[in-house]
Amino acid sequence: MVPLTLNAFYAWVMTSATTHVADSFDTLQVAGARENNLRDVTVDIPKRRLTVCTGVSGSGKSSLIFGTIAAESQRLVNETYSTFVQGFMPPTTRPQVDRLAGLTTTIAIDQESLPANPRSTVGTVTDVHALLRMLFSRVGTPHIGGPQAFAFNVASVQASGRITVQKGDQPVSQHRDFSMNGGMCPACEGRGAVSDFALEELYDAERSLADGALKVPGYSMDGWYGRLFKAAGLDMEKPIAGYSTDELDLLLYSEAIKVKFEGANLTYEGLIPRIRKSMLAKDREAMQTHVRKFVDRAIVFAPCTACNGTRLNDTARSVTIDGVNIGEVAS
Ligand SMILES: [Zn+2]
Numbered sequence: 001m002v003p004l005t006l007n008a009f010y011a012w013v014m015t016s017a018t019t020h021v022a023d024s025f026d027t028l029q030v031a032g033a034r035e036n037n038l039r040d041v042t043v044d045i046p047k048r049r050l051t052v053c054t055g056v057s058g059s060g061k062s063s064l065i066f067g068t069i070a071a072e073s074q075r076l077v078n079e080t081y082s083t084f085v086q087g088f089m090p091p092t093t094r095p096q097v098d099r100l101a102g103l104t105t106t107i108a109i110d111q112e113s114l115p116a117n118p119r120s121t122v123g124t125v126t127d128v129h130a131l132l133r134m135l136f137s138r139v140g141t142p143h144i145g146g147p148q149a150f151a152f153n154v155a156s157v158q159a160s161g162r163i164t165v166q167k168g169d170q171p172v173s174q175h176r177d178f179s180m181n182g183g184m185c186p187a188c189e190g191r192g193a194v195s196d197f198a199l200e201e202l203y204d205a206e207r208s209l210a211d212g213a214l215k216v217p218g219y220s221m222d223g224w225y226g227r228l229f230k231a232a233g234l235d236m237e238k239p240i241a242g243y244s245t246d247e248l249d250l251l252l253y254s255e256a257i258k259v260k261f262e263g264a265n266l267t268y269e270g271l272i273p274r275i276r277k278s279m280l281a282k283d284r285e286a287m288q289t290h291v292r293k294f295v296d297r298a299i300v301f302a303p304c305t306a307c308n309g310t311r312l313n314d315t316a317r318s319v320t321i322d323g324v325n326i327g328e329v330a331s
Helices: 006-015 061-079 128-139 224-231 245-253 271-280 289-298 314-318 326-330
Strands: 027-033 041-046 099-101 157-167 170-180 193-197 257-261 264-268 299-303
Touching: 027 061, 041 061, 061 099, 128 326, 193 271, 224 257, 224 264, 245 271, 271 289, 289 299, 314 326
Parallel strands: none
Antiparallel strands: 027 041, 027 099, 157 170, 193 299, 257 264
């Protein structure tokens, strides 16, 4: 740096008064990066802009971004911890690069996919949503409780009963009420959508069970399921369109019941609970192709009408800051 006279320094301060000196480091400079297959890469990356790094597989995008820039930033952060703490950290080495300037703290978001849980969102994975909940619990009106009152994965619960408290050397029985205010929409259990079965994809109403009315993969009437349906007392010859409400209920929604068939004890369960357990509990990617296609046809997702897809109950949505509720901020 060129040495400045005092006057020149003042002049410089005055001219740069409009742009803060901290804002003048507007690029992240990489010179001579040689990590992995990089061959002496020199680039200036503008800050406060979205910069996309593209290239064919193996061209060194990750070596530049993760292996060089993020690695050095991490190493510098780790250096600020005491030697004692550093002893517990994985060793980091300086990346192969001639110069890195304008480096700030890096937040590396890896390329792994989001968890399969439908309750995960960008907000929950990055923890930004936790801060939003805190904000709404502190300054939102009306005040309804702590951050968990805005959590769409916490249900409101209430309990009451007797507990025993030690008073002096006497155990004393007392009545206590317990309630916890969660933000979960009770209708969709915080999913924001409800799933329903498209019945016409489950069976052909014009046919009877014996005539192959069921369209569910693997439900052949020649085998196990045929015996189960017979054992449960379903009419195998009547077209399903002719079933009474009770018969249809037995076919579709029955809870697990014990039935006897040719001396054997069997468990019968309606089609829908059975499909929920056998097919929907699995990860979509783990399904066989024909099962996945069936599930895609048979299950229809619709936004939850109780919460309009916001996942939150009425109480949580009644709290606003400047007229905006947390669901609107998060969407
Ligand atoms: Zn809902």
